[in-house]
Structure formats: C-alpha cells, structure tokens
Amino acid sequence: MAEAQNKNVYRVQGFTCAHCAGKFERNVQAISGVDEAKVNFGAAKLTVFGSASIEEIEHAGAFENLRIQPDRFRAAAEEEPERPFWRRYLLLLLAGAFLFAAIVLQYRLGEDNLLTILSFAASIIIGGSGLFLTGLKNLVRLEFDMRTLMTIAIIGAAIIGEWSEGAIVVILFAISEALERYSMDKARNSIRSLMDIAPKEASVKRNGKEWIVDVEDIEAGDILIVRPGQKIAMDGVVVHGSSAVNQAAITGESMPALKNLRDEVFAGTLNEDGVLEIQVTKRVEDTTLAKIIHLVEEAQAEKAPSQAFVDQFAKYYTPAIMLISLFVMIGPPLFAGADWNTWVYQGLAVLVVGCPCALVVSTPVAIVTAIGNAAKNGVLIKGGVYLEEMGSLKAIAFDKTGTLTAGKPEVVHFASFGNAEVDFAHFAALEHKSRHPLSAAILKKADLDGVMYEKINVHDFISITGKGIKGTIEGKEYAAASPSFFSTWSSGFHAADIKEQVEALQRKGNTVILFGTKEKILAISAIADQVRETSVEAVKKLKELGIEKTVMLTGDNRMTAEAVGTELGIDEIRSELMPESKLELIKDMRKKAGRVAMVGDGVNDAPALAASTIGIAMGGAGTDTALETADVALMSDDLKKLPFTISLSRKALRIIKQNIIFALGIKLAALFLVVPGWLTLWIAIFADMGATLIVTLNGLRLLRVKDR
Structure with a gap:
C-alpha cells in the first residue's frame, strides 16, 4: 500500500538513445527522496518510487534536455505542438552554414588560414555545444558514454589540427542523433496511435x-x-x-x-x-483500450534474452574500446617509432567508431515495433521474452470448448424415458445451480420451451469437477452428468438401449449428458458445440509454419473429442481430462518437445497455461483475467491470429540477429582499417551513424508484417 501511494509515473520527451535513458535513470535514482527509479525507454516512461518534483526530475535529465509530464491517459494521447523545422534544428543549420563557409574558405585560402580555422571552430562549437557540455561533465565523473567518447575525439582532432574532420564529425553526429530520435519516435508511435482510437x-x-x-x-x-x-x-x-x-x-x-x-x-x-x-x-x-495500452507499454520494458545479452555485452564493450583506442594512440609511436599525430588521430577515430549506440538500440527498436504491430492486429504480447519464445515453439496444445469450438453449445437432442415435462423441469432446475457452459445450453432450451424450473427447490447441490452435478429435489437425489459418471453411479445406465443411444450420439461429435437417479436414467440430452471455421485454417497454417505437434486437451468424452479433432486435423487427441491431468500432460510435453504453448480461455485452464512455455488466452477483450494472467492474449476469438503472431515473432528474431551481427560486424570492419592507417574520423562517424540508422530502419520493417 505504501509503495503504491509513493509511486508516480511520468512521460518523458526527448530520449535519443538507450544509453542516455540508462544515465537518466541513474540520475533520478540519485535524487534525495527517491527510493527507486525505472525508465522504460521503449514507451518513453519513467516510474518513480518515493518523492521527487518534476523540476528535480527534469534537472536530472538536463544533459539531454528532457521534458517531463505526468502520465495520464488523456495527456498521453495529446502530442505537444510541433515546432517549425528551422526552430528545431536552428543550431544544426547554423553549424552547417559555418561548415560550408569553412570548406569554401579552405579551397580559396588554404586549410591553415586563420579565417578557415575560425569558421571550422565556429561550426564545431555551435553544432557540438550540447554534446561538449554533457561530454565534459561525464569526463569529470569518469562516465564514458557515447557523448564522452565523441567529445574526446573532437577535442583531440582540434588539438592535432584536424579542424575540418572535427567539424564534419560534429555535423554528422548531430544529424545521426536527429534521425535516430525520429526513428525511435516512429517506433513508439506504433503504440501511441492506439491512444487516438477513442474519442475525447x-x-x-x-x-x-x-x-x-x-x-x-x-x-x-x-x-x-x-x-x-x-x-x-x-x-x-x-x-x-x-x-x-x-x-x-x-x-x-x-x-x-x-x-x-x-x-x-x-x-x-x-x-x-x-x-x-x-x-x-x-x-x-x-477501459479495455487503456489496459491494452498500459500492458503493451509495460511489455516494452520487459527485456528479451537477446536484449539482456546486448546490455551485458555493452558493459564490457565500451571499456574494451577505450583500451584499444589508447593502445592505438601510444603503441605504434612508443614501440615502432611511428608518427604521434598520425596514430593519435587513428586512436580518436577508434573512439568514434567504437560508440556502442547501434549495438544498444539493435534489439529494443525491433521489440517495440513488433509488440506495437501485434497490438494493432488484436494480439497482446506481454513482453520481449514472450515475443522471442513464440518464434521458437515446437508444439501447441489447445483446449477444445471455446477455443477450437465456438464455445456456444446448443441442445440438439433431448429424449425422456418417463414424463418429459417433469423430467426436463427437474433437469433444468438442477442445471440452474451450475455455471458450466453446458448448463447454459440446457437452460436456453428450457426458456425457449417455456419450462417452469426456477421455482423448483434444489437441496444439497454438489458439483463434481469434470463429471457433472448432483442435488436433491423433493427428497430424491438426482444427477446430471457424463455417461462415465453414470456408469459407476447408476444401475440404470447398464440397459443396452441406453448405451447404444449414448454411443450413437457421441459418434456424431455430440457431448452427452444423462439425467436420472441411482436406479434409472430419466432423460438423455446431446449438446453440440460447432467447430470454428477459423480453427481449421489456423491449424493448417500452423503446420505449414513447421509446428511439429498439435494436441487437443478436453474433458469431453473420447468419441466427441475424436470427431472434433479429426475434423481439424489435430495430431493428438486427449479426452476425458481433469484440470490436473491437463497440467501433467503439458509438463510431459515440455520434457519431450521443449517449448510448448497452451491455448485456452485464461480462467478454467489456468494451471496448464501457467505450466506451458507460453500461455495464450482466447478472447482477451472480454475478460480482465485473460488480459492479466496470459503471456499472450488473442483479443478476439480468432485462432488465425496465432499463425500471424508466430510469423511476426520469427521475423522479429531474424531482424534482432541481423541487427546484432551487423552492428558488431561494421565496427569490426572499421577497426581493421586501423592496421593500414586508413581509418578517418569521418569514416568512423559514418560507420557509427550508418550502423545505428540501418539497425533502426531494419527494426521498423516489422511494422509491415500483416495479418493475412
């Protein structure tokens, strides 16, 4: 309770990179009165446990000119008015103008001319003012992030007289930051656009x-x-x-x-x-919409295995680059008598090319985009870990009722062996005490037939999980239950004509419910739940995607289950299961197949959903429980969303791997240019900027994955 009262959530505007978000989190954490701070870079949100004013939080983010506002549903949907292009990029435009003038002067007057040097210096100071302020502060604190590395490189370039390259690096860095911010905003807007759906x-x-x-x-x-x-x-x-x-x-x-x-x-x-x-x-x-947006944003903060690997790798990567840069600067001059200026310059270029920005952003941009795209298509994925796991599934288990079938059973046959009106009234009165979907079908027929059952008193009512119900009416015990229950409870079940009728109805795919006493069967009913058209197509597509095994788990009888399973093309059918039996089967499947998903309604199948690698709830829009308990929720009752989600997950995994390999590969290739002394500052910044933009744009390709 105390933690909830001291929890405040804010929206953050101005994030440019994941590394900067981490620094902002540490700065907020250091504010007096703050117990804990958590930054969700993907959703651009900050959660603060404790007390801190907006002014204090904005001061903690002053290094990147961050703006903070309370997180309210309406406020989140309202974008601040966009400033004109020239105002947003005034310093960049001025720096560019000075750089252009400097290049012209260099051509006319020479690179050593004072006016040329001053023009390059003006371009560096104007374009890199924010960069230098942050970089120098970080240097004093021995915090070696991207801006620190860039500051050292640019100041070093000026010291050794490489004014033109220092200015070009400043401009290219500013452009890369602007483009990166634009790309991440585009990824975030895949979620924020959901906020504009509902009217104000x-x-x-x-x-x-x-x-x-x-x-x-x-x-x-x-x-x-x-x-x-x-x-x-x-x-x-x-x-x-x-x-x-x-x-x-x-x-x-x-x-x-x-x-x-x-x-x-x-x-x-x-x-x-x-x-x-x-x-x-x-x-x-x-509202359901507000919950979806909240859960999707929270999902972005859940780190996928690949993202956790990248974050851990980056901790060691940056210090390693610093050491390599230092060795490049002093190694050849000290041990081989090489020119100091040349190798100091090469070392500065190593610092620039070694910026970990592309690597750090390689995973979150893909995860943010994929989760946002899934939400727009009616699939709620609760975190990056589940997004990755979906693409690696080997087997999928389905509940039958309400998942593979429509979940709206209807009575298709009713026969009484005595007084039909009295038997059905007693039957309906007993079912009226139950909340089972099959009971609803019996009551619906009773209401349509005008049967008066509500005033009939039922005493000693008992629900027998997975089998049926019992109760006492007018001093006599009755049961409405499955044939398997009556086979051991009632001597009347063993009449030959009863068994024949039960088997004939079950062969047609019906669920049979008997009504009677311990002495005789009074009525027999058959209930049918139609297979969804989308289920047939979904199972077919899952097999085309390479899912090795599909299994149907149901509490229904064997013949009914086999009729449904055969129609759908399910590989394995398990029937007459209790909830605990489903749980054991899921555990067994995980031992054999590895990664297994369970698809159910999010409530009745909770144990099996929890035991599976991925718990997938059907019809999440209709139940808060499904939204909150499942790892993945299909917001409609449409199983065709499942193949789409698996395809999206696999493409996201491919893109994440591509991004990591490319981000590291281009850095490595640029570093090899040090050996012949070909690495320049502008090549280094192009390598860093290019890698960052390419991995970001590659991640945004996930917006194009459609549900077909």
Whole structure:
C-alpha cells in the first residue's frame, strides 16, 4: 500500500538513445527522496518510487534536455505542438552554414588560414555545444558514454589540427542523433496511435437531457448515446438499440459484430448503423483500450534474452574500446617509432567508431515495433521474452470448448424415458445451480420451451469437477452428468438401449449428458458445440509454419473429442481430462518437445497455461483475467491470429540477429582499417551513424508484417 501511494509515473520527451535513458535513470535514482527509479525507454516512461518534483526530475535529465509530464491517459494521447523545422534544428543549420563557409574558405585560402580555422571552430562549437557540455561533465565523473567518447575525439582532432574532420564529425553526429530520435519516435508511435482510437468527448444522457461531456468526467452508470458513424468512448453494455460495431481496433476482427441488448462493447470501437444507448461500466483509465495500452507499454520494458545479452555485452564493450583506442594512440609511436599525430588521430577515430549506440538500440527498436504491430492486429504480447519464445515453439496444445469450438453449445437432442415435462423441469432446475457452459445450453432450451424450473427447490447441490452435478429435489437425489459418471453411479445406465443411444450420439461429435437417479436414467440430452471455421485454417497454417505437434486437451468424452479433432486435423487427441491431468500432460510435453504453448480461455485452464512455455488466452477483450494472467492474449476469438503472431515473432528474431551481427560486424570492419592507417574520423562517424540508422530502419520493417 505504501509503495503504491509513493509511486508516480511520468512521460518523458526527448530520449535519443538507450544509453542516455540508462544515465537518466541513474540520475533520478540519485535524487534525495527517491527510493527507486525505472525508465522504460521503449514507451518513453519513467516510474518513480518515493518523492521527487518534476523540476528535480527534469534537472536530472538536463544533459539531454528532457521534458517531463505526468502520465495520464488523456495527456498521453495529446502530442505537444510541433515546432517549425528551422526552430528545431536552428543550431544544426547554423553549424552547417559555418561548415560550408569553412570548406569554401579552405579551397580559396588554404586549410591553415586563420579565417578557415575560425569558421571550422565556429561550426564545431555551435553544432557540438550540447554534446561538449554533457561530454565534459561525464569526463569529470569518469562516465564514458557515447557523448564522452565523441567529445574526446573532437577535442583531440582540434588539438592535432584536424579542424575540418572535427567539424564534419560534429555535423554528422548531430544529424545521426536527429534521425535516430525520429526513428525511435516512429517506433513508439506504433503504440501511441492506439491512444487516438477513442474519442475525447461523448454524448451522455443525464436528467432526460443529452450533454457533450469530456470522457474523464464520465462515471460508471452513465448512459452514452452513440449514433451511426460515431466511435464508442467507453466500455459498457447495450441497454437500448442494436447495431453492427466494428471492433477491429480492439480485437483485430475484420467483420463487424452485431450488438444487441446486454451485449458488451469497448471504447475505441466504431458504431456502424444503429443508434445505441450504452451503460458505462468502467472509467476512462480502466477501459479495455487503456489496459491494452498500459500492458503493451509495460511489455516494452520487459527485456528479451537477446536484449539482456546486448546490455551485458555493452558493459564490457565500451571499456574494451577505450583500451584499444589508447593502445592505438601510444603503441605504434612508443614501440615502432611511428608518427604521434598520425596514430593519435587513428586512436580518436577508434573512439568514434567504437560508440556502442547501434549495438544498444539493435534489439529494443525491433521489440517495440513488433509488440506495437501485434497490438494493432488484436494480439497482446506481454513482453520481449514472450515475443522471442513464440518464434521458437515446437508444439501447441489447445483446449477444445471455446477455443477450437465456438464455445456456444446448443441442445440438439433431448429424449425422456418417463414424463418429459417433469423430467426436463427437474433437469433444468438442477442445471440452474451450475455455471458450466453446458448448463447454459440446457437452460436456453428450457426458456425457449417455456419450462417452469426456477421455482423448483434444489437441496444439497454438489458439483463434481469434470463429471457433472448432483442435488436433491423433493427428497430424491438426482444427477446430471457424463455417461462415465453414470456408469459407476447408476444401475440404470447398464440397459443396452441406453448405451447404444449414448454411443450413437457421441459418434456424431455430440457431448452427452444423462439425467436420472441411482436406479434409472430419466432423460438423455446431446449438446453440440460447432467447430470454428477459423480453427481449421489456423491449424493448417500452423503446420505449414513447421509446428511439429498439435494436441487437443478436453474433458469431453473420447468419441466427441475424436470427431472434433479429426475434423481439424489435430495430431493428438486427449479426452476425458481433469484440470490436473491437463497440467501433467503439458509438463510431459515440455520434457519431450521443449517449448510448448497452451491455448485456452485464461480462467478454467489456468494451471496448464501457467505450466506451458507460453500461455495464450482466447478472447482477451472480454475478460480482465485473460488480459492479466496470459503471456499472450488473442483479443478476439480468432485462432488465425496465432499463425500471424508466430510469423511476426520469427521475423522479429531474424531482424534482432541481423541487427546484432551487423552492428558488431561494421565496427569490426572499421577497426581493421586501423592496421593500414586508413581509418578517418569521418569514416568512423559514418560507420557509427550508418550502423545505428540501418539497425533502426531494419527494426521498423516489422511494422509491415500483416495479418493475412
């Protein structure tokens, strides 16, 4: 409680690199009154545990001119007005003008002319003023980050008379920072664009009148009026009207969903044709959309294995570059009598080319972009580690009901062996005590048939997990349960005609529920849950992607399970399973296959989801539990999102590997130029700037991965 009260979250504007974000985190951590500080570079957010004013936090980020604002849902969606190009890059433009003038003067008057040197010096001072201030402060504190290395290199170049190259390095560095900032902002905007989905105002009915109200002033219980073509501003339930609602922004579904009385709707979805009155169920900061944005931003802070490796590697990489640079500067002159100026210059170039920026940014930009793209397509990935694991899956296990099937079972057959009206009334009364999806199918039929069951008293009600239910009605014990339960509980089950009927119904893929007493079977019902069309296509695509094994885990009977599994082309079918049996099977699959995903509803299959490498919840938009407990949530009930997510993950893994190899490879290639003495400062800065831009742009390619 105390920690929650002292926790404050801020949005940060002005980040240019992951290394600088780490320094900012350490600076905030050092503020008196701050217990802990965490920077989420991907989402550009800062979490502070303890007390610190915005002025103190901005002072901690003054080295990069960071701007801080409280993290509110509305504030996050509002971008500050963009300044004109010439104002944003005034110093860079001035430095460029002096550099151009210096090059002209060098051509006309010579490089040793005082006016030429002063022009180059002016370009260096104007273009690198911010760089030098930070670099010199870091040098005093013995903090050797990118700006420190660049400052040493540029000052060293000026000392040995390489004014032109020093100025070119300053300009190229400033350009690279501007481009890197633009690229990272583009990656972050893949998430921030989600914030613009929901409207900022809505029409609310209060005291018989309609008012236009800011969404932050709307409370749970208010009634929204949403007309055709308008977006729904808040989560709620329909209390009047019906309409087709386009939910693509939340669930990724391409087809609109028909919404009728008591149906749930989400903020950010589009009302297409009818007028809806919606009772608000959540405040703006608690809507499904707000939760998705929050969870996606938190996911960006979760380091993937590759990112953790890069961060650890960078700790040793920078000091190593410093030592190599020092050796290049003094080694050849001391041991081989080489020219000091030449090798000091080469050593300075090593410092520039050795900046770890490209390496540090190689992984997070790909992860931020991939997670943002997935969210836009209705898939919530809870962290970089899960993004990487998705691409390495070998086997996938599916729950049947509500995952491979529609999850809306219907009674397709009912037969009574006595008084049909009385038997069905007692049957429905017993099922009324249960919350199982199959019970809902029985009650739906009872309501349609006008059966009066609600006033029938049921005593001593017991739910037998995975088998059925029992209860006492008018002093007699009844059960509504599976044939396997009745085979040991009721002597009436063993009549030949009962077994034949059960087997005939099960062969058609139905789930059979018997109703009766210990002495006889009173009624037999068959319930069917239709296989989703998308499930057939999804399983086919998963096999095309190279998933080695697909398994269906269900509590249903063997014949029903086999009928469904065969239709879908599932490799292995396990039926009549209790929740603990599913858990053991997942553990066994992990031992044999390694990386295994479990796809379920996020609630009933919680143990199996937790035991799998990746727990994937279906229909995350409808349940808070799925959003909070699963590693990956498919926001719609569409299994076709699963092959898309695996493809996205694999492409992200390829791009991350490409980025790491390229970032290290280009540095190594540039360092080899030291041997013949060919490495120059401008080649070094091009190598560093080029590598940073290429890995960033390569990561942004993940925005182009589409759900087909």
